[in-house]
Amino acid sequence: MSFKPVFKKFEEEQLNDCLKQYETITDADVLNALRNPKPTIYDFIALTSDQAILHLEEIAQKSKKITSERFGKIIQLYAPLYFSSECSNNCSYCSFSMDNNIVRKTLTIEELRKEGKFLKNLGFSHILLVSGEDRRTITTDYIAECIHSLKDIFSSISIEIAPQDVDEYKIFAEAGCEGVTVYQETYNRQEYKKHHIAGKKRIFDYRIDTPDRACQAGMRNVGIGALFGLAQWKVEALSLFTHLTYLQKTYWRTFFSLAFPRLRDHVSEYNPPPENELSDVKLVQLICAFRICFNDTGIVLSTRENPTFRDQVFPLGITRMSAGSSTEVGGYTGEISKNEPQFQIEDHRSVQEVFTSIQGQGYDPVWKDWEGIMHARS
Amino acid sequence: MPNDPFLIQDKEYSSRLILGTGKYPSPQIMAESIVVSATSMVTVALRRVDTNTAKENIIQYINREKVSLLPNTSGAIDAMEAVRLARLGKAAGLGNLVKLEITPNPRNLLPDGVETLKATEILVKEGFIVLPYIHADPILAKKLEEAGAATVMPLGSPIGTNRGLETRESIRLIIENANVPVIVDAGIGAPSHAAEAMEMGAAAVMVNTAIASSAYPIQMSEAFKLAVIAGRLAFLAGLGRKSQTAQASSPLTGFLKASK
Numbered sequence: 001m002s003f004k005p006v007f008k009k010f011e012e013e014q015l016n017d018c019l020k021q022y023e024t025i026t027d028a029d030v031l032n033a034l035r036n037p038k039p040t041i042y043d044f045i046a047l048t049s050d051q052a053i054l055h056l057e058e059i060a061q062k063s064k065k066i067t068s069e070r071f072g073k074i075i076q077l078y079a080p081l082y083f084s085s086e087c088s089n090n091c092s093y094c095s096f097s098m099d100n101n102i103v104r105k106t107l108t109i110e111e112l113r114k115e116g117k118f119l120k121n122l123g124f125s126h127i128l129l130v131s132g133e134d135r136r137t138i139t140t141d142y143i144a145e146c147i148h149s150l151k152d153i154f155s156s157i158s159i160e161i162a163p164q165d166v167d168e169y170k171i172f173a174e175a176g177c178e179g180v181t182v183y184q185e186t187y188n189r190q191e192y193k194k195h196h197i198a199g200k201k202r203i204f205d206y207r208i209d210t211p212d213r214a215c216q217a218g219m220r221n222v223g224i225g226a227l228f229g230l231a232q233w234k235v236e237a238l239s240l241f242t243h244l245t246y247l248q249k250t251y252w253r254t255f256f257s258l259a260f261p262r263l264r265d266h267v268s269e270y271n272p273p274p275e276n277e278l279s280d281v282k283l284v285q286l287i288c289a290f291r292i293c294f295n296d297t298g299i300v301l302s303t304r305e306n307p308t309f310r311d312q313v314f315p316l317g318i319t320r321m322s323a324g325s326s327t328e329v330g331g332y333t334g335e336i337s338k339n340e341p342q343f344q345i346e347d348h349r350s351v352q353e354v355f356t357s358i359q360g361q362g363y364d365p366v367w368k369d370w371e372g373i374m375h376a377r378s
Numbered sequence: 379m380p381n382d383p384f385l386i387q388d389k390e391y392s393s394r395l396i397l398g399t400g401k402y403p404s405p406q407i408m409a410e411s412i413v414v415s416a417t418s419m420v421t422v423a424l425r426r427v428d429t430n431t432a433k434e435n436i437i438q439y440i441n442r443e444k445v446s447l448l449p450n451t452s453g454a455i456d457a458m459e460a461v462r463l464a465r466l467g468k469a470a471g472l473g474n475l476v477k478l479e480i481t482p483n484p485r486n487l488l489p490d491g492v493e494t495l496k497a498t499e500i501l502v503k504e505g506f507i508v509l510p511y512i513h514a515d516p517i518l519a520k521k522l523e524e525a526g527a528a529t530v531m532p533l534g535s536p537i538g539t540n541r542g543l544e545t546r547e548s549i550r551l552i553i554e555n556a557n558v559p560v561i562v563d564a565g566i567g568a569p570s571h572a573a574e575a576m577e578m579g580a581a582a583v584m585v586n587t588a589i590a591s592s593a594y595p596i597q598m599s600e601a602f603k604l605a606v607i608a609g610r611l612a613f614l615a616g617l618g619r620k621s622q623t624a625q626a627s628s629p630l631t632g633f634l635k636a637s638k
Contacts, residue, residue: 069539073402366426371453373462374463
């Protein structure tokens with residue numbers, strides 16, 4: 001199975017029609033969307049339209065209610081662990097781009113375990129291993145070794161690395177990894193080419209089929225998303241809707257999560273034009289609209305967003321949050337020479353502060369919600 | 379009223395309300411809900427338990443002298459995953475009761491009957507007391523009973539939906555044919571649903587979302603406590619014995635007895 005033909009059909013036959021729909025949405029459409037027990041992509045358009053802002057409170061209430069019924073009053077906590085900043089791509093928006101003159105670092109297994117133990121001591125049981133995309137330094141064997149070496153520390157290990165083939169994902173699953181996060185960055189082909197200037201990442205179609213390959217390899221948790229700011233937000237949102245619909249029907253055993261990261265300052269020069277910008281209101285609309293249309297899908301909110309926004313927004317539909325994050329290789333234990341973070345984070349609170357803040361709102365922050373032994377193939 | 383013990387295999391439980399431990403706003407509210415509900419058994423997701431550290435261990439909030447732990451295998455997608463989880467729980471000292479949950483679709487969490495039967499066979503042989511969560515399938519319920527399941531736990535409606543006993547007629551058949559306690563699990567969204575299941579003759583009900591996700595979980599757990607008691611009393615008083623089939627004697631055929 002492959003999303004490629006499904007997406008091609010969507011691009012050619014449905015996308016323009018959907019974009020036009022945004023201009024004709026009425027109050028009645030928004031209200032109908034709120035009352036439809038099985039919302040369609042047209043209801044999603046209504047819920048994310050400007051017209052829907054008049055009903056934002058009702059939309060947020062509904063989204064919050066669904067989330068607490070389906071997931072409970074809990075927020076699952078995780079931390080990203082950057083293990084290499086080597087990269088063979090040039091992307092307009094990323095600090096790790098090959099041509100950026102930054103200090104590069106790839107952790108040794110010993111350094112990685114040190115970072116891991118530090119995070120475990122803070123309380124984390126779920127970890128997301130992140131790296132740049134360079135197959136010469138970040139080899140399959142090295143990645144598998146990284147995963148394997150953290151197995152006794154964490155109950156859940158996921159990866160956010162270069163897209164891989166099914167066989168490689170199988171090796172990583174075998175080593176003890178059960179989740180893959182891969183963002184398409186942008187679902188707009190033309191913009192994709194513009195922003196991905198050099199490297200293997202230029203191949204749009206290979207990246208868009210990455211979630212398929214991860215699922216086929218038996219990964220249990222797969223996260224998808226777009227980097228909002230690279231293209232018109234509506235295109236990203238509608239494409240994500242289509243991608244998620246396809247994935248959930250095709251890989252019905254896999255748990256899917258969504259994320260809506262917004263572009264932040266970084267080393268490169270790219271600043272999103274205003275029409276691409278996802279405002280706070282629109283981000284809230286997206287979170288709620290996805291929750292109303294996909295009751296049982298995870299939604300992740302990272303430290304890219306500021307503390308005030310995170311505190312206000314998480315009860316509306318979020319299921320997972322990172323806390324106390326460093327986007328720098330070796331950034332937790334600080335014993336490695338200072339190097340460039342992949343992007344700037346906005347929420348600089350400590351893990352304990354985030355934890356207390358979640359509790360303060362009547363939610364239970366959960367460290368552990370997975371058992372690695374379950375997925376072990378022995 | 380007759381003596382009415384609730385037994386699972388040989389052990390007696392003082393309450394016919396089983397609570398979940400997920401979805402609560404805090405472990406403290408969970409703990410208080412458990413006390414107020416007067417439950418004698420709570421289920422705990424094995425994947426939530428950290429057997430290595432004491433940190434965030436939900437088990438520490440449960441008074442194990444009064445309340446039995448029923449570890450569950452939620453998250454497992456096939457028989458072997460569930461078996462591994464069950465063994466992990468037993469090795470960690472959580473006892474040999476296990477609520478078998480095998481739910482390959484992470485969105486609707488509907489149980490896989492085929493894998494559940496397989497896992498039951500394995501776990502019963504290993505000495506576990508197995509309480510399988512199933513769809514309201516009367517044939518599967520009998521097969522599980524034959525495989526040695528200690529109870530069967532048919533769903534009223536999908537987990538977390540609060541929609542009540544949508545599978546009412548099948549649950550009725552399961553209760554009618556069962557030699558093991560039938561515990562209605564999942565979908566019970568209001569105390570009235572719990573009372574209805576008890577009136578039908580369910581041995582117990584299992585409730586989580588309806589309590590944990592309500593605005594006032596502690597009050598709601600008391601409401602469920604009362605509803606389960608009321609439903610059970612009504613069943614014992616005869617309401618539940620209302621037959622679904624025609625009565626044996628009737629004015630239309632009475633003449634046959636007279637002519638005998």
